[in-house]
Amino acid sequence: MALSSDELNFLIFRYLQESGFSHSAFTFGCESAVSSLAISGPDVPPGALVSFLQKGLQYLELESNLNEAGTDVDGDFRLLTPHDLLYKDVPELKRVVLARRAEARANDAAAASEKRASEKAAAMAAASGPAAGGDNDAGRNGDDNDAAAGGSGEPMAVDASQLTELRGHQQEVFICAWNPNQSLLASGSGDATARIWDLDKVSPSEDGTEQGVVLRHLAPSRAGNVQPSAASNSGGEKAKDVTTLDWNPTGTLLATGSYDGVARIWSASGSLVGTLAKHQGPIFSLKWNKRGDALLSGSVDRTAIVWDAASCTVKQSFEFHSAPTLDVDWRDDTMFATCSTDKTIHVCRLGLNRPLRTFTGHKDEVNAIKWDPSGRLLASCSDDKTAKVWDTDAGELLHDMREHKKEIYTLKWAPVAPLLATASFDATVKLWDVETGRCVRTLNQHRDAVYSVAFSPDGKLIASGSSPEGMLNIWEAQSGKLIKQYKGGGGIFDVSWDREGRRVAACFGEPKNVVAVVDMDVRM
Structure with missing residues (x-):
């Protein structure tokens, strides 16, 4: 399934009209002869060109996060930016996903290690004597x-x-x-x-x-x-x-x-x-x-x-x-x-x-x-x-x-x-x-x-x-x-x-x- 060049021209023409570029729309419409195309304008929803582009970027994002077998999504969609999707092809996007996923895992491991060290220090401090003040969640219930x-x-x-x-x-x-x-x-x-x-x-x-x-x-x-x-x-x-x-x-x-x-x-x-x-x-x-x-x-x-x-x-x-x-x-x-x-x-x-x-x-x-x-x-x-x-x-x-x-x-x-x-x-x-x-x-x-x-x-x-x-x-x-x-x-x-x-x-x-x-x- 693919858009024809005539359909793409019509979408561009409509985008220029909807965006207020009336002179550009008139010039482009004349050069591409959109008025002679067998396309029902009222049936094309507003913003169709932008919608198609967004869906295309989403498809690239999905394809870049597929596993090696191509059978299952295996990634975090937040790892890719709009800039990545516009300027990189799919093989390069896959490499970006892998690299950023590895970096995220390393950061998570470091954060977990830091958390455990902090908790251990707090536990040792608590064992050495009663803490002064602090937010004791256990003490909210009075006699409990x-x-x-x-x-x-x-x-x-x-x-x-x-x-x-x-x-x-x-x-x-x-x-x-x-x-x-x-x-x-x-x-x-x-x-x-x-x-x-x-x-x-x-x-x-x-x-x-x-x-x-x-x-x-x-x-x-x-x-x-x-x-x-x-x-x-x-x-x-x-x-x-x-x-x-x-x-x-x-x-x-x-x-x-x-x-x-x-x-x-x-x-x-x-x-x-x-x-x-x-x-x-x-x-x-x-x-x-x-x-x-x-x-x-x-x-x-x-x-x-x-x-x-x-x-x-x-x-x-x-x-x-x-x-x-x-x-x-x-x-x-x-x-x-x-x-x-x-x-x-x-x-x-x-x-x-x-x-x-x-x-x-x-x-x-x-x-x-x-x-x-x-x-x-x-x-x-x-x-x-x-x-x-x-x-x-x-x-x-x-x-x-x-x-x-x-x-x-x-x-x-x-x-x-x-x-x-x-x-x-x-x-x-x-x-x-x-x-x-x-x-x-x-x-x-x-x-x-x-x-x-x-x-x-x-x-x-x-x-x-x-x-x-x-x-x-x-x-x-x-x-x-x-x-x-x-x-x-x-x-x-x-x-x-x-x-x-x-x-x-x-x-x-x-x-x-x-x-x-x-x-x-x-x-x-």
């Missing part, structure tokens, strides 16, 4: 000051008898989830595998690696739902990160979502049951409904899809967001919520072609959403540093929580009490009384961004994990006291409690790439 700071006494370190390291993943482990009825733990990794570990049977292999059952994720043919066997990794299929996973309510099936845009359903023994390949971009979230007959997935392609779990077919596709869908959560078997980088939250129901509710109070990307145990309240958190609680029946904002100093990555409800936990890049976990909207406690013993938080099944304990610090903290929910700590290798991306609250799992990144399982000894 001691609890916010972790309580009195030192937390117990995890000893070797309480720790099991599940080794076998070759890259970062992003997510983990316990089976609701068995001692099975599922994990998903950047090595394009998920694994199912039986904690009652797992034992080290001869080389010291605990393998588990390996679920290989290889990109299927979009022509059909054909999944290569676990051994067929020689046919050129491109493996993709496993980004999300969830057990069905009975624990008989595991659903996984991948960066290749495909959801898969596996048996508890690791056999592939079905492949769900309708998304056109990475899947960031998927959840089973309460009955276990439907699966909900949210993707970068801006859609959410509800799947029939038995037939692995699409029940309904929801295309309400204008940007990537980051999280999804069921309220019941037919109603659910979705959130997006477009700053909105939609509450939807199967069978309806428009949202029941749309909430637009956030000022930046909405990272996570969670229904409370009653199904009446919906909590959300955002890069705008706020968490919000919505009354979905009334369709109104109930609480606007604004005490975090940086982006809030995730949040979790307590199983019973009206308590909400939020985890933030400001290195804190905050606990909120949802009846009043007040922050009742700040858990601030982490040194880096907190990516994960989870209540134990009885709601008495809270686990949180940070990155790149790699610290797993266990807290008493009522007092805020820090009772146990474990520092592993690499940052923690996810934490999960088993069904009895006896064990907590944490997913680690580089360099160890392990899942650490801590046995919660009641002698604490």
Whole structure:
């Protein structure tokens, strides 16, 4: 597809007219004979030439950020300036992108090193004596000051008898989830595998690696739902990160979502049951409904899809967001919520072609959403540093929580009490009384961004994990006291409690790439 010279001449003529260059337009129109061209002037939108040029620059920008295979965008569009796009060809632009990306990584590494050094110096100063003055975020809540700071006494370190390291993943482990009825733990990794570990049977292999059952994720043919066997990794299929996973309510099936845009359903023994390949971009979230007959997935392609779990077919596709869908959560078997980088939250129901509710109070990307145990309240958190609680029946904002100093990555409800936990890049976990909207406690013993938080099944304990610090903290929910700590290798991306609250799992990144399982000894 290309513009003809006559069409280009007409666009130039129109540009001169629209810009007020009437004499130049008259002269150019006479020389190019635009009046004799078979072009319908009223059908050409205003500013068409500028629009075409801008789209051309965007295409150059996109082409310059493609990976070597030309199949995926692999760059930061802010690395190129308009001057670059005007004066450099694509090969030179690719070199510019690579060089500036390397420079950005080096600057980030230097900044992180400086931050760690500063934090270490502050920690040493604090250890040598009480600090005078300063902004003590933990002291905002009056009588909760001691609890916010972790309580009195030192937390117990995890000893070797309480720790099991599940080794076998070759890259970062992003997510983990316990089976609701068995001692099975599922994990998903950047090595394009998920694994199912039986904690009652797992034992080290001869080389010291605990393998588990390996679920290989290889990109299927979009022509059909054909999944290569676990051994067929020689046919050129491109493996993709496993980004999300969830057990069905009975624990008989595991659903996984991948960066290749495909959801898969596996048996508890690791056999592939079905492949769900309708998304056109990475899947960031998927959840089973309460009955276990439907699966909900949210993707970068801006859609959410509800799947029939038995037939692995699409029940309904929801295309309400204008940007990537980051999280999804069921309220019941037919109603659910979705959130997006477009700053909105939609509450939807199967069978309806428009949202029941749309909430637009956030000022930046909405990272996570969670229904409370009653199904009446919906909590959300955002890069705008706020968490919000919505009354979905009334369709109104109930609480606007604004005490975090940086982006809030995730949040979790307590199983019973009206308590909400939020985890933030400001290195804190905050606990909120949802009846009043007040922050009742700040858990601030982490040194880096907190990516994960989870209540134990009885709601008495809270686990949180940070990155790149790699610290797993266990807290008493009522007092805020820090009772146990474990520092592993690499940052923690996810934490999960088993069904009895006896064990907590944490997913680690580089360099160890392990899942650490801590046995919660009641002698604490």
